[in-house]
Amino acid sequence: SQTIHQWPATLVQPVGSPLSLECTVEGTSNPNLYWYRQAAGRGLQLLFYSVGIGQISSEVPQNLSASRPQDRQFILSSKKLLLSDSGFYLCAWSVIGPPGYTFGSGTRLTVV
Amino acid sequence: AQKITQTQPGMFVQEKEAVTLDCTYDTSDPSYGLFWYKQPSSGEMIFLIYQGSYDQQNATEGRYSLNFQKARKSANLVISASQLGDSAMYFCAMRPNDYKLSFGAGTTVTVRA
Numbered sequence: 001s002q003t004i005h006q007w008p009a010t011l012v013q014p015v016g017s018p019l020s021l022e023c024t025v026e027g028t029s030n031p032n033l034y035w036y037r038q039a040a041g042r043g044l045q046l047l048f049y050s051v052g053i054g055q056i057s058s059e060v061p062q063n064l065s066a067s068r069p070q071d072r073q074f075i076l077s078s079k080k081l082l083l084s085d086s087g088f089y090l091c092a093w094s095v096i097g098p099p100g101y102t103f104g105s106g107t108r109l110t111v112v
Numbered sequence: 113a114q115k116i117t118q119t120q121p122g123m124f125v126q127e128k129e130a131v132t133l134d135c136t137y138d139t140s141d142p143s144y145g146l147f148w149y150k151q152p153s154s155g156e157m158i159f160l161i162y163q164g165s166y167d168q169q170n171a172t173e174g175r176y177s178l179n180f181q182k183a184r185k186s187a188n189l190v191i192s193a194s195q196l197g198d199s200a201m202y203f204c205a206m207r208p209n210d211y212k213l214s215f216g217a218g219t220t221v222t223v224r225a
Contacts, residue, residue, distance in 0.1 A: 032211050043203065043217040051211075059212075088155055094211055099159035100147045101213050106155045 002027035006091045006104030013111055019064075019078040021107050023091030026072065031093040033074040034101065035066055038088040050074060086111045116204055118216035125194045126224050132179070133189040133219045135204030144208040146187040148178065151218070152200040160202075163187060191221075199223045 006023045013019060025031050032051050036044040046059045048066035056066050063082050067075045074091060088108050092101040115138045125131040137146070148160040163171045163178045171178040179188040187206075191198055204216040 034213075041201075041220075044215040046212060046214070049212060090155075090157065092157075092213075094207075094213070098145075098147070098162035100145065100162065100205065100207060101157075102159075103157040108155070 002093075002102065004091065004093055004102055004104045006107060008107055009105065010108045011110070013081050013109065015083060015111055016080045019076070019081050019085070019109070021076040021089055021091075021109075023074045023076075023104055024072055025074075025093050028072070028093070028095075030071060031095075033068065034092045034094065035074065035076050036090045036092065038090065040087070044090065048076070081111045083111050085109065116206055116214050116216035118204055118219050120219045121217070122220040122222070124222050124224060125191075125198075127196060128193055130190060130192045131194055131221060133191070133202050133204070133221070135187045135189065135216060137185050137187065137204070137206045139185075139206065139208050141208035144206055146178070146180070147205040147207070147213070148176070148187075148189045149203045149205060149215075150198075150200045151203060157203075161189065194221075194223045196223050196225060 003026045034049045035047040038044050050056050050068045064078050088106050090106045091104040094101045117136045144165045146163040150158040161171050161173045161176045161178050163180045170180050175192045177190045199222050201218045201220050203218045205213050207213045
């Protein structure tokens with residue numbers, strides 16, 4: 001069965017520090033992978049998506065970057081965090097039809 | 113660009129009653145999928161129900177049903193016989209052919225005993 005792992009679950013980082021969030025998928029090959037961010041009490045904003053190794057599309061200009069070094073690995077990074085980077089980050093992979101996306105358990109990032 | 117609109121930021125419903133969550137969308141793609149997700153306070157996104165744009169019948173999954181009105185570009189979620197565990201944030205989402213899922217702003221549902 002397909003599973004998606006995302007870690008860490010929570011993270012508190014000082015302003016200006018680097019960031020690395022990792023997401024891995026098991027049980028499927030060549031998935032479409034996505035990073036979303038959710039501000040408190042708000043909807044999900046698509047940050048990046050990838051249709052294959054090394055292929056990254058950015059949806060919004062920001063302080064973050066993404067990489068896909070392996071087929072089932074998707075990494076979200078920042079060289080220097082800003083306060084505005086705080087939020088709930090969700091990784092997901094997709095199939096055609098239901099359930100649409102399968103989401104990871106999320107990382108709650110607080111930049112202090 | 114696709115746009116999903118959920119006009120109800122928050123709703124209260126009495127236990128055992130039904131509640132309807134509104135969702136309208138805008139797309140120029142003839143083929144698309146509509147989804148509803150539930151997000152409890154833990155943050156996980158739980159898939160509830162799916163409707164394809166060419167599906168003739170409204171989708172149903174247990175206590176969840178989707179009232180799909182294609183001409184109105186409306187995909188409202190109906191939760192019947194509400195339970196306390198239904199208290200959560202609910203998101204409507206749409207995916208056209210480019211595989212990118214766009215979400216509405218969400219509706220917070222609070223079920224009262």
